[in-house]
Amino acid sequence: xxxxxxxxxxxxxHGERAVLRDVHLALQPxxxxxxxxxxxxxxxxxxxxxxxxxxxxxxxxxxxxxxxxGPVDGIGLIFQEPRLFPWLTAAQxxxxxxxxxxxxxxxxxxxxxxxxxGNALPHxxxxxxxxxxxxxRGLYLQPRVLLLDEPFSAVDALTRRQxxxxxxxxxxxxxxxxxxxxxxxxxxxxxxxxxxxxxxxxSSFDAPRGRGAxxxxxxxxxxxxxxxxxxxx
Amino acid sequence: MNTxxxxxxxxxxxxxxLRLPLGLLLPAVLLALxxxxxxxxxxxxxxxxxxxxxxxxxxxxxxxxxxxxxVSSTVRVxxxxxxxxxxxxxxxxxxxxxxxxxxxLDPTLxxxxxxxxxxxxxxxxxxxxxxxxxxxxLIAIGAFFPMYMGAVAGIGGVDRKLVEVGRLYxxxxxxxxxxxxxxxxxxxxxTGLRNGLGLAWMFMxxxxxxxxxxxxxxLLSDGRETSRADxxxxxxxxxxxxxxxxxxxxRALERRWLDWRDSFEGQRR
Numbered sequence: 001x002x003x004x005x006x007x008x009x010x011x012x013x014h015g016e017r018a019v020l021r022d023v024h025l026a027l028q029p030x031x032x033x034x035x036x037x038x039x040x041x042x043x044x045x046x047x048x049x050x051x052x053x054x055x056x057x058x059x060x061x062x063x064x065x066x067x068x069x070g071p072v073d074g075i076g077l078i079f080q081e082p083r084l085f086p087w088l089t090a091a092q093x094x095x096x097x098x099x100x101x102x103x104x105x106x107x108x109x110x111x112x113x114x115x116x117x118g119n120a121l122p123h124x125x126x127x128x129x130x131x132x133x134x135x136x137r138g139l140y141l142q143p144r145v146l147l148l149d150e151p152f153s154a155v156d157a158l159t160r161r162q163x164x165x166x167x168x169x170x171x172x173x174x175x176x177x178x179x180x181x182x183x184x185x186x187x188x189x190x191x192x193x194x195x196x197x198x199x200x201x202x203s204s205f206d207a208p209r210g211r212g213a214x215x216x217x218x219x220x221x222x223x224x225x226x227x228x229x230x231x232x233x
Numbered sequence: 234m235n236t237x238x239x240x241x242x243x244x245x246x247x248x249x250x251l252r253l254p255l256g257l258l259l260p261a262v263l264l265a266l267x268x269x270x271x272x273x274x275x276x277x278x279x280x281x282x283x284x285x286x287x288x289x290x291x292x293x294x295x296x297x298x299x300x301x302x303x304v305s306s307t308v309r310v311x312x313x314x315x316x317x318x319x320x321x322x323x324x325x326x327x328x329x330x331x332x333x334x335x336x337x338l339d340p341t342l343x344x345x346x347x348x349x350x351x352x353x354x355x356x357x358x359x360x361x362x363x364x365x366x367x368x369x370x371l372i373a374i375g376a377f378f379p380m381y382m383g384a385v386a387g388i389g390g391v392d393r394k395l396v397e398v399g400r401l402y403x404x405x406x407x408x409x410x411x412x413x414x415x416x417x418x419x420x421x422x423x424t425g426l427r428n429g430l431g432l433a434w435m436f437m438x439x440x441x442x443x444x445x446x447x448x449x450x451x452l453l454s455d456g457r458e459t460s461r462a463d464x465x466x467x468x469x470x471x472x473x474x475x476x477x478x479x480x481x482x483x484r485a486l487e488r489r490w491l492d493w494r495d496s497f498e499g500q501r502r
Contacts, residue, residue, distance in 0.1 A: 053400060071401050083398050087416045087493040097402035123495030 002065045004029040004177035005075075005145045007050055009059035012042065019045050020057070025196060027145070032171060032178040034188035036223065037198035043181040044080075046198070047147050050179065051077040063145060073097075076143030080150045082130035084122040084137075091118035094136045108136040112166055128159035135163065139170055146171065148180045152187065164191055185223060189216045197226055282463040287470065290463040294452075303471065306437055306448040309365070310479075313372025314433040318380045318426060320373070325384020325425075326410070339385075346378045350436055354443055368440035375436030376429035383425020387418030420494065423487045430483055434476045449475075 003026040012020040019042040027033050035043050048054035050061055052071040061068040063075060084093045091105045109118055112132040122130055131151065138146060148167075152160040168191060171178050182188050188195045264284045270276045271283040278286070291299070324342070328335045353374060357367035391414050399413040415422070441450020449468045456464030 051401060053397060071403050073403075077401055079394070079398075081394065083394050085395060085398075085413070085416070086495065087419070096398075121493050123493065 006062040012057035034192040078138040082134040128155040317373035317376030321380025329388035363444040375432040379428035380425040387421025391417040
């Protein structure tokens with residue numbers, strides 16, 4: 001089976017410093033994978049590469065076997081901050097990437113729990129609401145691969161759980177392949193089929209979504225153990 | 234224990250209610266003082282006419298071609314300002330968008346900016362005669378630089394993160410400018426517009442003082458030549474009113490176009 005998304009980064013540098021080296025990662029269609037690792041390990045850089053925003057690296061990105069050399073509609077990215085355009089309403093922000101389809105925008109607003117708030121300007125929204133709009137914008141073009149860069153790290157615990165459930169539901173419905181960067185192991189365990197630890201290379205852990213607390217705890221233990229010696233990566 | 238809370242909105246409302254009377258207090262006192270001093274003969278009326286005299290002069294002028302002067306000055310300002318501001322936005326955007334254009338244009342423009350405005354006058358008169366052209370060019374020069382600076386700072390200062398969103402959605406270069414860069418730079422562009430308009434009025438007076446047969450600047454120099462301090466003051470008052478009115482119009486536009494801003498200024502109003 002061709003991977004929905006295949007990343008091979010042999011070498012990525014910021015100036016003199018090597019950020020990523022020999023990282024290989026393949027996601028099967030419909031798979032939800034979390035990417036964890038100490039800060040500064042190049043997680044966000046890897047996402048920017050996968051999204052086609054960063055092209056100055058040695059390696060390649062394949063979507064369904066086709067090389068990605070720049071941003072494409074089939075790959076969506078949701079940033080750590082909402083990054084809404086402050087002069088556009090919530091609805092206009094959601095439809096920014098394509099033809100504005102009021103019905104689809106209204107449906108997305110409802111799915112992220114913001115029905116009827118389409119005319120609100122970003123500064124009228126709370127941080128959690130703005131991130132919901134950003135999630136809706138990321139889903140608007142119906143990407144088959146969705147990349148998320150710590151999207152829920154700045155919202156409160158309750159909103160985070162709601163948004164995680166929205167994400168899980170929408171990804172399932174659309175059979176989307178999801179690559180999520182997070183520093184929250186509980187989030188990774190809750191959301192993903194597989195957790196990938198980025199510590200120079202990429203090592204995988206099968207995640208036990210819905211497999212009970214005991215299994216979760218032992219995987220968390222294993223990841224933390226691996227994480228400790230490479231903190232300074 | 235006694236807890237007290239500061240009621241900010243109420244305090245703000247009160248400050249707002251006092252704002253107009255407070256702002257009018259000083260001019261009213263000064264005008265009344267001038268009126269009294271002139272009437273009492275403490276100040277010679279041919280140097281400082283009483284405010285009531287200036288008002289009478291304005292009324293007299295109104296029936297003797299004042300509208301024509303006001304219109305020709307205003308048209309000059311609008312035409313010169315439009316040309317200068319348009320060129321300012323265009324060159325400012327080019328400089329902000331390309332390092333190469335910046336290296337090519339910016340040093341020259343910065344050097345030209347350092348030239349005092351009045352230094353242009355003799356040259357413009359030599360080149361274009363004493364027609365409308367030198368006046369319009371001088372006003373355009375005045376409006377150009379604030380607009381240029383505003384465009385360079387505004388577009389150059391757009392949040393990289395928003396530009397990245399534009400790239401993610403594969404905006405063309407033109408769409409990036411119209412859909413992301415210009416809206417994001419609008420606050421700075423509006424400041425440039427307002428400053429440019431203010432300078433356009435200033436340069437209009439400079440142009441008309443030197444060579445004109447109509448306009449408020451002409452009225453100023455005519456009043457001086459005929460030793461009519463009341464006409465000079467009348468023209469000054471009208472310039473103040475026109476300048477203030479056009480700036481107020483600009484501010485209203487700014488408030489309308491920038492109502493999406495979540496800023497201190499926005500909360501204050």
